[in-house]
Amino acid sequence: MIRVLIADDEALVRSGLRMILEAAGDVAVVGEARDGDEAVTAAARLRPQVVLMDVRMPGADGLTAAARVLAAPDPPKVIMLTTFDLDEYVHEALRLGAVGFLLKDTPPRELAAAVRTVASGQAMLSPTVIKRLIASFVDRAPSRAEIARDRLASLTAREEDVIRALARGLSNAEIGRELRLAEATVKAHVSRVLAKLGLANRVQAAILVHDADLA
CATH class of the missing domain: 1.10.10.10 (Winged helix-like DNA-binding domain superfamily/Winged helix DNA-binding domain)
Known part of the structure; x- marks a missing residue:
């Protein structure tokens, strides 16, 4: 079973993610966090393999929390979740060491597949995010x-x-x-x-x- 921690400030979102992942059959949601600080504490205590981390949360936001989680010894894989496919989030999350970046409207099957992918040591970006990332690099490429x-x-x-x-x-x-x-x-x-x-x-x-x- 793949051990997953869900960090999101909205209870409805956490509940929905839990239902989707536990229905996959090979994923166990070992904990939930309502903000970045709780996510850091829960990750250290529960030792999940994968953390689903919302970008925007009260207190320590998702990027700040991800940086702290990833700085720990033998850190979990971090997938950033957001409703906003903004380039600055993608670049910063990848710079920090996150291995996944998904939009919250990702279909359930793709969400479970993303968790499996990052748990196996590979990176996972949603197709929308990949397109935006490539476009941003093209835009930034020197003429x-x-x-x-x-x-x-x-x-x-x-x-x-x-x-x-x-x-x-x-x-x-x-x-x-x-x-x-x-x-x-x-x-x-x-x-x-x-x-x-x-x-x-x-x-x-x-x-x-x-x-x-x-x-």
Whole structure:
């Protein structure tokens, strides 16, 4: 039997979760907690294998309680429950070490399956949460322009002037005239810029400048 502790501030929710899990046949609900502090105490006393932890509870909220539960020696697996699939909850819960994050409208069969999954040592996220998590990482991923600008940030002001002129298709002589530099000096700058940025040739340098929207 998989030993489970349910932590939720709503008695009706706790009762519903207990009925669903105990109907699974291989799950035993060993205790309930009404807030984060009770959850921490109950987890230490009852030693469940899995804790279903509501995110929003009075006193110590679910994330705070999860952090305390997971900091204990040989901690249980923690599944966070919420009616809100907000990204900051997902990221923080996973950062703390929770291995599951489910919405409270998860179908009964999926809830029991999630408990079995995390009890076996695997992670479990609801499909809705997975979609939101992936979307948030995509949204936060740096754009090509940001990546290019980060690379160019290592250049000095003069080197940036040179690579911008280079990206416009100017020769070393033309760059020299525009920037009032000797052609040999421009050539040295170009070589230094290519080496600093790990570029093979002027074409790659021009592409990088265009990617950064600096041309």
